[in-house]
Amino acid sequence: MIHHSATHTTTKIRAMSLVKATALVGLVSLLAMNLPASRAHAQHVGQTGGPSPVPTTKILAIGRLTAKATPSALDKTLPLEIRATARLYLAGKIDQWYVKPDETTVVFLMNLSDQKEAHDLLEKLPLGQAGLMQFELIPIGPLGPLRILLADPAK
């Protein structure tokens, strides 16, 4: 099994993850998501040996420029986008915001537990409305595996 190095492109790593996830789908049932670009991972939760699920405390939103995002289209829309994004931050919806150094991708941590609310807010942003950016949404929560450290101390 090939261990991917980080020097591979993000696209390649994601493609391999999708191949593996697809293979595992046959073994476990997958939640049907109607929202765009939900990450398809093996659903070990609920299977024997799997950890208990964690509550959703944040939505990780990865926004990627689409093929339509030409320099002239971006030139027009970016000033509006940064202002709309800042308003979401000031409203407390975006907790943290980052950009990939090549500026093709933004990453937001949103103070939301509802993936649909995140989707509705982000698709209203100017780049989303112009079809220039698409968001992948990943609901995240506390680091559940820490639970295994909580057994009573040895006497």
Add this chain to the structure above:
Amino acid sequence: MSEAINPRVHAKILPALAAVAAPTNKILAIGSVTAKGTPEAIASVLPLEVRATVRNYLAGKIEQWFFQAEGYGVVFIMNATSTAEAHAILEKQPLGVAGMMEFELIALAPLKPLAMLIGEPAGT
């Protein structure tokens, strides 16, 4: 008051943004299980994995840690300046060594587009 022309106001937006430095200072790491990572296999390695993760957190390498609410895998925000640096840390963790977990790594920098808002104020 400065008489100099502010290039951020007078130039086109994209080249002006290029003049603002916002270097990579974090790496987003999204973990996913591999085919080798069956629930039973992972369960046997997990006690070691959790301890290695806590050590990396205490060492300041992992700044924030989360678990995916749907699916199986961690999400870390790591203090590193390159995906290679983050990869070197994560592949030493037990699940990485066992080939049961792999990571998508995304280099992150501060939100550079904010620089579009800091040109000279109008009227100066």
